[in-house]
Amino acid sequence: MANSLYRKNSKRLEEKMRRGRKATTILIIVFLLLAVLMLGISMREGFKQLKHEGELTSFVPSFVSTNNITFVSMKVPAIDAQGKGVSTLLVVEAMPGTGRTLVDIDNLLFWADTQHSMRIARLVAANITGINVNNFDLIYSIYANASTIGGESAGAALTIATIAALQNKSINSSVMITGTINHDGSIGPVSHILEKAKASKDANATLFLVPLLQSRDVIYKTTEHCEKFGWTEVCTTETLPQKVNVKEKAGIETREVATIQEALSYFYE
Structure with a gap:
């Protein structure tokens, strides 16, 4: 009788201990999930704060990997609505998931082409790394101080950042790149090379990568030509093309x- 009562009490005690361990495990899992969520929110808010303070051009690209989530950020040259070269901040997050591609784009004009480049970047990154991207969720965020013209010229940078995030690797913060991305992994031509080179130098980059045959750019100088016809002077505006060496003109290794x-x-x- 005493033994039977002892066994019953022992079973009750074991059951309570199992429940306690289960509850503790659940609490730990919930805590870790909340920590991961707060980390992502904290980093994104930090990037947005830099944007509001106008400090994106001095931001040093970072690499953070924790709890199976990898953040890779890099500076990308772009063109603003006035045709001036600017530096934007690209952040790619890779985490275990179901193959979703999420986008958070700020102050970007004509962003449909940029979104298309993200899809190609994802495919090329999968081909190069051999990683099944259907097992990951990828979050792309682009932050800019001013309205920036989106397009395909960020394709190469998007691909680089995606590969780094999937491979859990850091990138060289002194390098910037412009160029479209093709499905075979080749880098295609873009416009406004000189303006982007100057923006890269202003962002403290020491090396600017460009597509083939674009280390020399063509700029156009507008002049006014006037002729006298009797008492009348007729003036016309002429556009003169001029080939320039990007490295020499912008002052950055290209x-x-x-x-x-x-x-x-x-x-x-």
């Missing part, structure tokens, strides 16, 4: 790259 694989050799430290 190198041509043909593929994402070639560009990666400069970005991986």
Whole structure:
């Protein structure tokens, strides 16, 4: 009788201990999930605060990896609505998921082309790394101080950042790149090379990567030509093309790259 009562009490005690361990495990899991969520929110709010303070151009790209979530950020040259070169901040987050692609774009004009580049970047990153991106959720965020013209010229940068996030690697913060991304991993031509080179230098980059044959750019100088016809002077405006060396004109080391694989050799430290 005493033994039977002892066994019953022991079973009750074991059951309570199991429930206690289960409850503790659940609390730990909930705590970790909340910590991961707060980390993501904190980093995104930090980037937004930098944007509001006008400090994106001096921001040093960061790499953070914790609890299976990787943040990779890099500066990307772009053109604002007035045609001036500016530096934007690209952040890519990679986390275990179901293959979703989420986008948070701020102050970007004509962003449909940029969104298309994100889809290609995801495919190219999967091909190069051999990683099944359907097992990851990718979050792309672009922050800019002013209204920036979106397009395909950020395609190469998007691909570099995606690959780094998937491979859990940091990137060289002194390198910036412009160029479209093609499905085969090649880097296509873009416009406003000189303006983007100057923006890269202003963002403290020391190396600017451009597509093939674009280390020399063509700029256009507008002049006024006037002729006298009797008592009348007729003036016309002429546009004169001028080829310039981007490295010499912008004051930043400029190198041509043909593929994402070639560009990666400069970005991986």
